[in-house]
Amino acid sequence: MHAIDIQALVQPARVHRRVYTDPAIFDLEMERIFGRAWLYLGHESQVRQRGDFFATLLGRERVIVTRHSDGSIRAFHNRCPHRGAMVCSERRGNTPRFVCPYHAWTFGTDGRLVGVPHRRGYEAGFKERMESLGLEPIARIDSYRGFLFGSLTDEGPSLADYLGDDVRMAFDNFVDRAPDGDLDIAEGKLVQVFNANWKLQIENSIDLVHPPILHYNAVEVSKEFLGASGPDEPVPTAVDIFRSNGLPFEEWDEVRQYALANGHCYMKGFLQKSDGEQLTIEDEARFGSDDQMPFEGQLDYKRALVERHGAARAEEILAFDRHNTIVYPNLFINPRLQQVRVLQPTAADRTEQHCYVFALRGAPAAALHTAVAFLTASNSPASIVTTDDHEIFERIQAGLESGEREWLDLTRGVDRDVVTATGREAAGTSELAMRNQHDAWKTYMMEAA
Ligand code: FES
Ligand SMILES: [Fe+2]
Structure with missing residues (x-):
């Protein structure tokens, strides 16, 4: 095998197409990234x-x-x-x-x-x-907090250090949402396979320019649904989230994203909420968007949380406002949706996505039903959202084989990152988190065994 010049493949704000297509690079990723990370x-x-x-x-x-x-x-x-x-x-x-x-x-x-x-x-x-x-x-x-990780090497940081404070916070929030302080994985999982490179999915999950464009259909269907159901009707979770795909770019910019050590990142939530000053934890609105449909027993659930944590802490737990937290290289967690997704790459151009839902111990069965219904709407083969994503990944994979042009462009927002105590912050529509993923990729890949 001819030597691969890793250094040359990931440059500031651009990535060479071979990073997605070359089976030899995929082999090296399995050894140097998946063979080393937690x-x-x-x-x-x-x-x-x-x-x-x-x-x-x-x-x-x-x-x-x-x-x-x-x-x-x-x-x-x-x-x-x-x-x-x-x-x-x-x-x-x-x-x-x-x-x-x-x-x-x-x-x-x-x-x-x-x-x-x-x-x-x-x-x-x-x-x-x-x-x-x-x-x-x-x-x-x-x-x-009950989430198991394995590493194929003795070398490297402890799990806690690998995750870092900001990622651990998402796991903490997941468990803290359970009135009895523990989670149970729900029966069954959804597995989807796409014929494209795994990195396209971790980039996509923090790509906040594509929702109004690629997921246009979901936005339109949500609008139709809302039009038919009347202005004061509570909004089901899936419709709440799907309609948010259609936010204008200025609002997506307000949904901040954070790039962390080791390639991890997260984005803030985007549900439409009032500022909450007059609301108490007893108000239905303190869960999803102000008009999101409560699940049966939601109020009792919140009271059970208050019982366990006290009112102020319970409010803090429910107000934890994040959408995706991405644990590099292949894990997505979303506590509010009670959801975990894992990527299992099997070839440069083939990836499995395994999606799980968790029951919050002590929460009513309806909370789990809502989470399962949302996973089905968003991540099953019948979804009107993930199917768009997987289709576009396959089109990218095909597109990358064509033409003379070698590079993919990741420059959006490159001159506007803000350095924070734990990483970097940017507007939602920036490509910061993707650049951060590729920096981590390069660091792993350049370290010889
Ligand atoms: S007993 Fe396992 S291979 Fe022989
Ligand atoms: Fe998407």
């Missing part, structure tokens, strides 16, 4: 009971996450130390042990090799050697 594994509620397990991907690595009988959570490469078979083919379940389907080497939920058929076929000291023939643990696993 990556989202799942949530502790997926392994609540001893013996619970689930299978997932960390970059390209197949991983099993288990709850061992001592209560600890472990993560292993899903590969038999004997002759390499995938030990676990289930996506999740509960088991006291994993049995390899090929020759039945058997492992505990702590990965220890506990059984080998026809052991006398091995040398005399084999029993001792079995110690070293367990499932291979991944280099690091850690959790923050």
